[in-house]
Amino acid sequence: MRRFVFTWxxxxxxxxxxxxxxxxxxxxxxxxxxxxxxxxxxLTPYDYNTGYPGYIMMSLLYDxxxxxxxxxxxxxxxxxxxxxxxxxLSWTFMxxxxxxxxxxxxxxxxxxxxxxxxxxxxxxxxxTGPVTEMVESVDALDEHTAVITLTTPSPGxxxxxxxxxxxxxxxxxxxxxxxxxxPVEVAPIGSGPYKLVEHVTDEVYRMEANPDYWGGAPLVDExxxxxxxxxxxxxxxxxxxxxxxxxxxVPPEGVASIADGETVAVARAPxxxxxxxxxxxxxxxxxxLAFRQALSYAIxxxxxxxxxxxxxxxxxxxxxxxxxxxxxAPIDAQFDPDHAAQLLDDAGYLDTxxxxxxxxxxxxxxxxVMHTSESDAxxxxxxxxVAEYAAAVGLRINPTxxxxxxxxxxxxxxxxxxxxxxxxxxxxxxxxxxxxxLFHTEGALNFGEFSDADLDMLxxxxxxxxxxxxxxxxxxxxxxxxxxxxxxxxxxxxDVLQGYNPGVYDGxxxxxxxxAFDKQSFLPR
Amino acid sequence: xxxxxxxRTGVFLLTLWAVLTLNFLIPRLMPGDPAxxxxxxxxxxxxxxMLETLRARYGLDAPAWEQYTAYMSGLxxxxxxxxxxxxxxxxxxxxxxLPWTLLLxxxxxxxxxxxxxxxxxxxxxxxxxxxxxGVGVSVxxxxxxxxxxxxxxxxxxxxxxGGLPAFGAYTPWAGYDxxxxxxxxxxxxxxxxxTTLALALVGDIALLTHAAVRETMGExxxxxxxxKGLRERDLLRRHVLRNAMLPLAARxxxxxxxxxxxxxxxETVFSYPGVGLTMYQAVIARDFPLLQGGFLVxxxxxxxxxxxxxxxxxxxxxxxxxxxx
Numbered sequence: 001m002r003r004f005v006f007t008w009x010x011x012x013x014x015x016x017x018x019x020x021x022x023x024x025x026x027x028x029x030x031x032x033x034x035x036x037x038x039x040x041x042x043l044t045p046y047d048y049n050t051g052y053p054g055y056i057m058m059s060l061l062y063d064x065x066x067x068x069x070x071x072x073x074x075x076x077x078x079x080x081x082x083x084x085x086x087x088x089l090s091w092t093f094m095x096x097x098x099x100x101x102x103x104x105x106x107x108x109x110x111x112x113x114x115x116x117x118x119x120x121x122x123x124x125x126x127x128t129g130p131v132t133e134m135v136e137s138v139d140a141l142d143e144h145t146a147v148i149t150l151t152t153p154s155p156g157x158x159x160x161x162x163x164x165x166x167x168x169x170x171x172x173x174x175x176x177x178x179x180x181x182x183p184v185e186v187a188p189i190g191s192g193p194y195k196l197v198e199h200v201t202d203e204v205y206r207m208e209a210n211p212d213y214w215g216g217a218p219l220v221d222e223x224x225x226x227x228x229x230x231x232x233x234x235x236x237x238x239x240x241x242x243x244x245x246x247x248x249x250v251p252p253e254g255v256a257s258i259a260d261g262e263t264v265a266v267a268r269a270p271x272x273x274x275x276x277x278x279x280x281x282x283x284x285x286x287x288x289l290a291f292r293q294a295l296s297y298a299i300x301x302x303x304x305x306x307x308x309x310x311x312x313x314x315x316x317x318x319x320x321x322x323x324x325x326x327x328x329a330p331i332d333a334q335f336d337p338d339h340a341a342q343l344l345d346d347a348g349y350l351d352t353x354x355x356x357x358x359x360x361x362x363x364x365x366x367x368x369v370m371h372t373s374e375s376d377a378x379x380x381x382x383x384x385x386v387a388e389y390a391a392a393v394g395l396r397i398n399p400t401x402x403x404x405x406x407x408x409x410x411x412x413x414x415x416x417x418x419x420x421x422x423x424x425x426x427x428x429x430x431x432x433x434x435x436x437x438l439f440h441t442e443g444a445l446n447f448g449e450f451s452d453a454d455l456d457m458l459x460x461x462x463x464x465x466x467x468x469x470x471x472x473x474x475x476x477x478x479x480x481x482x483x484x485x486x487x488x489x490x491x492x493x494x495d496v497l498q499g500y501n502p503g504v505y506d507g508x509x510x511x512x513x514x515x516a517f518d519k520q521s522f523l524p525r
Numbered sequence: 526x527x528x529x530x531x532x533r534t535g536v537f538l539l540t541l542w543a544v545l546t547l548n549f550l551i552p553r554l555m556p557g558d559p560a561x562x563x564x565x566x567x568x569x570x571x572x573x574x575m576l577e578t579l580r581a582r583y584g585l586d587a588p589a590w591e592q593y594t595a596y597m598s599g600l601x602x603x604x605x606x607x608x609x610x611x612x613x614x615x616x617x618x619x620x621x622x623l624p625w626t627l628l629l630x631x632x633x634x635x636x637x638x639x640x641x642x643x644x645x646x647x648x649x650x651x652x653x654x655x656x657x658x659g660v661g662v663s664v665x666x667x668x669x670x671x672x673x674x675x676x677x678x679x680x681x682x683x684x685x686x687g688g689l690p691a692f693g694a695y696t697p698w699a700g701y702d703x704x705x706x707x708x709x710x711x712x713x714x715x716x717x718x719x720t721t722l723a724l725a726l727v728g729d730i731a732l733l734t735h736a737a738v739r740e741t742m743g744e745x746x747x748x749x750x751x752x753k754g755l756r757e758r759d760l761l762r763r764h765v766l767r768n769a770m771l772p773l774a775a776r777x778x779x780x781x782x783x784x785x786x787x788x789x790x791x792e793t794v795f796s797y798p799g800v801g802l803t804m805y806q807a808v809i810a811r812d813f814p815l816l817q818g819g820f821l822v823x824x825x826x827x828x829x830x831x832x833x834x835x836x837x838x839x840x841x842x843x844x845x846x847x848x849x850x
Contacts, residue, residue, distance in 0.1 A: 035692075038806065039611075050564065125564055125575060183612045201611070202806075203798055204697040228692040229796040229806075236679045240688035263686055405557025405811055413558060 029220045029505040033243040034517070035228040039202045045166045047184035050126060051425065053247045053517060057225070060207060060519050061102075062166030062190035065093050065112070066158060068430070070520060072512035073326055074163050078107065078191065079146075082162075088153030088466045091162070095144040099214040101169045102189045109140035114170035116148070122178045130160040153466055156433040167191065193218045193519055203227055209522075216524040219507055223522075235499065238264050244504040247517050250497040252312040258499050268312070269496040270324035272426040272513035275379060276316060277370070277386055277489040278411070280418050282449040285360050290347035292486040297340035299389045301333045305492040307385065308378045312497060316490025319479025320438075323493075324512045327432045329476035331483045333490075340393045351394055358394040368397045370419040371411055375404035382491055383421045412447060421491075422447075426513045432475055436463055439478075439487060450487035533835075537828065544824040549596055552808075552816045559585060559609050559811040583609055585813075596817065605821070606814030610807070615818035619800060623822065625694050626799035629792070630784050632715060633722035641727045645734025646769070649742065650761055660735060667728025671787045675721040675794035682717060690714045692796035718795040725787040726780060733776060737769035744768075767841070774837045781830030785823045 040054035041047050048058040059067075067077035076082060079093035099107040116138045119131045134157050136149045150157055172189050188196045193215065194207040205225040209218040226243060228234040234246045235258055250258055250266055259266040277295070279286040286292060296318060305315040315333060317323055323330035344350075348361030359365055372383035383399030390397045397419065402410065411420045424438075437445040440459045441452075458481055462474040482488075496515035500508055508516035560579040580586040584595065599606055605615035641663075648659025683691035690696075694714050701707040741747060742765060750764050789801035796802065804819035806812075 123575075198698075200697065201613075202803070203693065206698065224697065226693060226697065227796065229802060230692075230794050232676055232679055233683075233691045233794060233796055236684035236688070236691035239684040239686070240691055241686055242691055403555075403557070405555070405562070405809070408561055409556045409558055413561065 026502065026504060026506045027219065028507075029244075031222040031224060032220045032245060032505045033224040033226060034245045034247060035234045035237060035243045036205075036225050036247050037227070037229060037231070037234070039227060040205075042184055042188060042199070043196055043205075044184055044186055044188045045168055046122070046124060046178055046186070056247075056514075056517055056519075057205070059166065059192065060194040060223070060522075061188050061192045061196055062168070063099070063107075063192050064163055064166055066163035067520075068163065068511065068514065068518075070509050070511055072324070072430075072514075074158055077163075078167055079162075089150050091148045091150070091157065092141070093146045093148065093162075095146065096214045097144050099191050100212055101172075101191050102195045102210060103169075103172075105169065105171060106143070107167065107169075107191050108143050109146035110143075111167055111170050112146040112148075113138035113140055114174070115165065115168045118168060118173060119165065122176075127161070127165050130156065131165065134161060153464075155463065155466060155471065156431075159431040159433055193523060194223060213523075218522045219524060220505060220522050238499045238501065241501065243501075245500040245508070245517070246498060249494075249515075250499045252309045252494065252497065255312065255497060263501055263503065264499050265502045267496075267498045267500060267508050267510050267516040269510035269515045270314065270322065270512045271494050271496045271515075272322050272325065272430055273423060274316065274320065274322065274493055275382060275421065275423045275491045276320070277491065278420045278422045279448050279450075279487060279489075280415070281451070281487060283418055285349070285366060286418060286448075288347065289485065290343050291349065292489075294340040294343040294347075294349075294393065295390060295395070296486045296489045297334060297336045297343065298393045298395070299386055299489055299491075300335040301489070301491050302335065304382060304385045308381055309492060309494055312495040314493045314495075316492050317479070318483035318486070318490060320482050320488060320490050321432075321475075321479055322513070325430070327472060327475045329479045331479060337389075337393050344393060344395075349395075356394070357396045366396055368395075368418045370397050370399045370421065371407055371417050372399050372401045372421040373404045373407040374401045375407075376423075378494075379421050379423070386421070386489075386491070415447060415449070430513050432471075433463070435459055435475075435478055439482060448487055450485075452481070452485050452487075455481045455485060537832070540828065541824075544828075545597070545600065545821065546593075548817045548820045548824070549593055551820075552811065552813045553589065555808075555811065557811045559583070559813060562810040562812075563609060600821075605818040608807075608812055608815040608818075610810040610812040611815065615814050618803060618815060619818055619822055622798060622800045622803050625797060626788055626792070626801060628694075628711075629715065629718055629722060629797060629799060630788055632719045633726065633788075634780070634784060636719065637723040637726035637730055640723070641730025642734050642766075642773075644727070645731040645736075646738050646761065646766060648731075649735045649738035650765070656735075660732070663728045663731035663735065665728075666724055667732065669724065671721055671725040671790045672794055674724050675717070675791055678717050678721055679794070689717055691717070694798055714797075718791045718797050721794070722784070722787050722791045725791070726783060729780065729783065730773070733773055734769060737772045738765055741765045741768045771838065771842055774834055774841055777834035777837065778827060778831035781827045785827060 036053055038049070040049040040057050043058045043061055045058065045062060048054040063078040065077060065079040065082070066074050069075035078096060078099060080096045082091060082093045084091050093112065095107060095109060095112070101107060116131055116135050119127045134150050134154050136151045139147045139149070141147055169189055173186060176186055178184060193210050193213045195210050196205065197208045198206040204227060207223040209221045211217045228237060228243070231248045231251070234243070234248045235250065235254065237243045238246050239258065239260070241263060255266050258264055279292055281287055301315045305313050314323055317328070317330045318333050319329060319331045321328040344358060349358045351358050352363060353359065357366065370383055370387065372380045374380060380399070380401045383401070387397045387399045399421070411417050411422065434445070436459050437443040439446060439450060439455055441456050455478065458474060458478045462471060462478060465471045465474055496513070498516050500516065508521045509518065510516055511518050511520070560576045563579055577586070584592060596606065605619070608615050608618055611618055644659055644663060648656040679691055682689045690713055695711050699710060701710065747760065747764055750760055788799065789805055791797065792799045792801035793805045800819055800822055804816065807815040807819060
């Protein structure tokens with residue numbers, strides 16, 4: 001808890017020192033127009049377009065017990081404070097006493113208990129699993145104190161439940177039974193800094209500031225969210241002053257032309273999105289450690305990052321965790337084609353028929369299809385560069401672009417691939433708990449069917465460990481083991497680049513992994 | 526005459542059936558799973574059982590033959606189905622979007638027809654340098670892909686302070702003072718998309734008019750008319766253009782098809798809330814019912830344009846009334 005207080009003090013000090021004196025900086029605004037790429041549905045916890053920016057828009061209306069602060073660390077939010085018992089089983093949350101729902105009713109511990117129950121009884125893709133698994137019961141100790149008892153001590157509870165599940169008002173949702181895929185006919189009444197006023201499907205949303213918000217009245221009175229399908233059109237709208245902020249990322253090559261120094265500025269934050277080469281570790285020759293290691297030595301990720309992103313990205317760390325994440329133990333990628341060739345020679349990958357390409361130790365030709373998705377032009381290019389580096393050490397890899405839906409079916413659903421260029425979104429990256437899902441033999445997101453007994457043991461130990469320092473040390477061990485066993489070749493982490501009009505509103509924070517679009521950007525600090 | 530009408534109706538119905546069946550087949554031939562897209566980002570972490578539940582909920586797990594029968598019998602009852610991604614009736618979604626597409630298509634077509642006919646007719650009629658420039662411009666414009674033109678127009682006319690609107694069909698909650706202010710706002714939003722779509726059509730129309738006028742100019746009756754001392758302008762209007770209109774009318778159906786394809790691209794580039802953008806989004810989400818409905822509307826529009834072209838042709842050319850067409 002002390003660390004949180006300290007963090008806030010530092011932020012406060014910085015704010016005091018750096019309050020800009022120029023008249024141009026807009027610290028308040030009557031209206032800010034924020035473009036989004038597609039409709040995000042009704043914005044209740046059971047009816048929002050999962051992912052970005054739907055989750056963030058929903059979180060403007062609803063509050064979670066904890067939230068991610070400006071430095072990417074978890075901070076108390078709807079709960080002003082919390083304590084964890086010695087055995088790690090009971091978490092006591094002290095709710096903000098001045099928190100109210102948009103209809104004026106107070107937010108109480110009953111609402112917290114109701115939310116957990118409701119999620120257990122009504123299938124939610126994101127929360128029903130973790131809540132059912134981890135939450136044993138919730139007791140309302142008094143009006144503003146909720147005690148959540150866990151089934152087992154679990155470090156995943158904070159990131160997957162407390163900081164992820166929005167608290168829902170009991171008096172609004174009570175008696176609602178939801179059926180799969182049916183429209184959710186419940187008003188989006190939350191406790192968040194904004195109220196949803198109007199929504200024209202496929203066209204626009206309008207939100208109004210909640211003047212009674214416990215964190216203070218928001219700095220922007222009205223938020224308008226026009227839906228702009230095309231990124232080029234969104235950038236043009238930014239330049240023409242039709243919108244004031246675009247949630248769509250500015251393409252790295254477009255930063256110089258879009259940030260003209262007058263109308264548009266670009267906010268930049270380290271990104272948690274990772275683009276990587278995925279191996280199907282259950283198939284030859286990707287099942288051979290020497291083959292995977294050789295490829296990670298053969299690929300110059302620094303060059304690929306620089307070629308594709310210029311200065312707006314960070315080269316992949318072989319330990320997979322983004323270097324800006326709080327639990328990172330970054331490892332530098334080693335580019336050494338000679339060593340790669342040596343590894344391949346030693347393992348018996350030789351060009352026996354003299355066609356210029358290496359064959360497997362058994363003498364079979366190597367001709368690997370690597371699936372890339374056309375949803376992102378940079379990923380296609382990344383695939384081509386990877387193939388060039390592989391060719392330089394005598395490995396034939398054919399990057400094959402496909403439409404995103406086809407890519408999803410081939411790689412994710414059927415698992416019918418050899419190699420692929422893939423990406424993990426920020427929420428998956430943000431949370432160390434996910435390492436189990438990504439790399440553990442039993443992991444739900446282990447699409448490469450990777451398996452390493454040592455790594456499994458380290459991950460199990462990490463997930464059972466409650467002491468923060470020991471966890472940090474284990475996280476570093478896990479990253480080192482990932483680098484050794486090379487289930488992925490991490491290529492790059494693109495920065496989050498978002499354009500805005502500082503003449504209209506200038507209060508944007510840049511939160512690692514999340515960028516500037518977050519409710520804290522609209523709140524008094 | 527009755528026989529002719531009957532056989533035409535038969536051909537029309539057969540075409541319609543083929544179109545409906547293709548409508549059903551094509552979306553399902555695409556790789557990709559609608560259930561994955563319903564889950565959004567959660568698809569990343571969704572267990573397979575959840576996908577099964579979703580597929581069952583929307584009947585996506587039924588055999589293709591059953592889905593086809595359900596789709597056809599729904600259509601007979603006038604039911605276009607239920608959009609998976611939008612959780613709304615397909616009919617309601619399309620009814621909402623159609624007026625914008627009709628406005629965009631109507632304005633673009635009118636502009637392209639007037640400009641194209643003028644350009645084609647003048648360049649053929651005047652000849653010389655004007656003809657070279659006119660045909661050259663038509664060929665060049667015809668070769669430019671609509672989305673590229675759209676991006677150029679965006680960069681040139683929208684991406685600067687006070688530029689033209691880059692997206693949408695109107696300013697939301699603008700609080701117009703008058704109907705005129707509202708019309709002006711809608712018109713301003715229409716400028717870039719309509720220009721893009723008109724440019725996609727104008728080359729085709731101009732080249733066709735040019736060829737037709739050229740051909741007609743050599744006809745003996747034109748020489749005769751000129752010989753009797755008719756003024757050039759009247760000659761062009763009454764004798765040449767009227768006859769040159771025949772091939773143009775015959776191609777109306779093709780132009781309608783071009784418009785359907787073009788409006789999808791243009792609406793996507795400019796986020797214009799019409800049927801084209803809706804269909805683009807339905808493709809991305811593999812929203813089968815919405816795709817089927819959207820294609821149906823487009824197919825009906827093209828068929829109607831073809832039928833209209835047939836009627837118009839009959840009007841313009843008395844010879845076609847009997848049975849030649």
